Amino acid sequence: MDTLIKTTQKVDILKENDISPFFDVLKANIIRSHMELTVIFLKATVSNSQKNSMIEDLEEQIAHFLVSEVRNTDMLFRLEGCLRWGILLTQNGEEEGNAFLNRIFQLVKSKDSPFKIDLAFTLQGIIAEVKNDQVMFEDLIGKQFDVFSQLTEPWEIEKVTSFKTQPIERVKVSILEENVIFGEVLELTVQKMVVDHFQLETKVFSDGHEFLQSDWYLSGHTHIVIMNDILPRKNGLNVLHTLRQMANQKKFIIYMMTNRKSQGDMIYAYESGVDEYLIKPFDLNLFQAQLKRTFARL
């Protein structure tokens, strides 16, 4: 990224075609790491027809200005056509993109404008948040042409929402509880939850051995395990250690239900890899709220 910044400082920024492979890599990570990606498109418009040399000078100055404003984690690139740029904001959403554009516009419009050119110009921006891995870079490029052609007002910012549709993610929820009645109540509580973009598949196991003997936990899906600490045959702590020793252990989010209230037990559970600790008896609404927070972090 440093190299990129250095090269862009000579206004030798990446071209539209160069950015496509980067976009594909980042796009693949959207699903895997649950991080959104936002692409900003900027277009400058000069008020009157000007000499080509002046336009080129303006283009260079705006490019310099943008290089100085983007962060190390962002990628600035030049679009086909005159006075157009794109910025890839990694790990950022629409709101951050909007804040960035507003800041840029304010700086350009301010009296302390960094531009040393006697040429009036305005900017327009498009923000496209990408939340699924099916979007092609070419689709984004095509979209910005369409949207820019419809923008009429200077300093206008348009948000494109057509790339925000999140794919439905399958999440497994396992309940390990010896008491059949309570196990089913928990299952019902989970099934009744409405969680956007997630499809929940629940299964109840009466003990740790039954769970570990099944191949249910071996898939690559995000897996929420809600288990009692004391279980017949193989207890919850054994299951916890087994899951946390697996190579892909990060996919497991483990809730431990227990009757033990002591701080020592809680500290041991957390240090062993438990994500949430539920002391029995617990409130089902609180449990649902904790689950919702877990899904919000996914």
Add this chain to the structure above:
Amino acid sequence: MIEFSIQLLLYIIAILLLFCGVVMIYLIYQRRYEERKKHVMEKYIQNTKILWQEYFLEDDRFTVTLIPKNKIQILAVEHIFLSYLRNISNPIIQQKIYTFAQMYLKEYYQNELKSRNWSKKMNAMYRIADFRIKELISTCEVSIKRKHSIEVFQLFKIYSILEKEKFIQEIWLYNDSFSQSEYKKLFSYLEVEMLQRLMEKMERLQQAAQYALIDTVAAKGSMDVIEGLEDLLASEDTEIRIRTLRGLERIGIIRDLETYIPFVNSSIWEERLMVAKLFRYAPLTYTAEHLEKLLQDSNWWVRSQAASTLIEDPRGYQRLKEFIATTNDQYAIDMANEVLGKRMRAV
């Protein structure tokens, strides 16, 4: 020498075989009966669990089919109720269970309490406590004539849950003693205010009850009890002082450091240990001098705790380094080096 005829031996063997056969048949019958009972219970639970879920978790959808009609159904309902009460904390569900038990199970438990079968009586007392059937307390009192300690304990448990005032009056009058764990269980059902009332007249309680009371009060973690606990530090009973220090350490708040300074020079190593632990909750500026003294203690546990308390403070590392450079006590230096080494390895 005693002699038996073959015929007599055969008779004895035949009688024994017959006896074994009868016992065997009885056991098989009992097992079958238990299995059948379990099967009927499971079937009843299976058939009604959705209705119970709707009754407890959705809006009121009570249907008369939920009312148990025989003993097996009552046992099944007990199992369902206990599953909810022990796992789910919800005042609405609890109230539904208590009301249901009051209306449809009270009569059954009343009859069970009158039974000559001790286990039936005990089971009824357990469920009365679980389902908060206050009206049956007087029946419980009448039913425990033999004063079996388990029965008495269960009655006290019912008092501590349902008749707290009566519990306090009765526990002061009770001459026999329960174990500490039993007392802790009884006290755990009381609110902090009730426990404070017991603390005010603690000398009237049995010794085991006094120790259990201190532990329970501290476990509640309320700041309101700190003053009462600090008063107990003046007790002549060593065990009370040690438990009080442990309880205060568990609460983790030091109101006035001066209260604890005398324990630095205590002749009882457990008190020095607890005070070294307690100093974690005071600024090192005020405790460093005392902790350095405890670091030179004759007891290994006290030295170890003092060093651990020192190193937990952000300035503790530097303080221990300076201490090593100035002291001649080799034991203290070793202990200080040990915790410093652990810190370095952890980093």
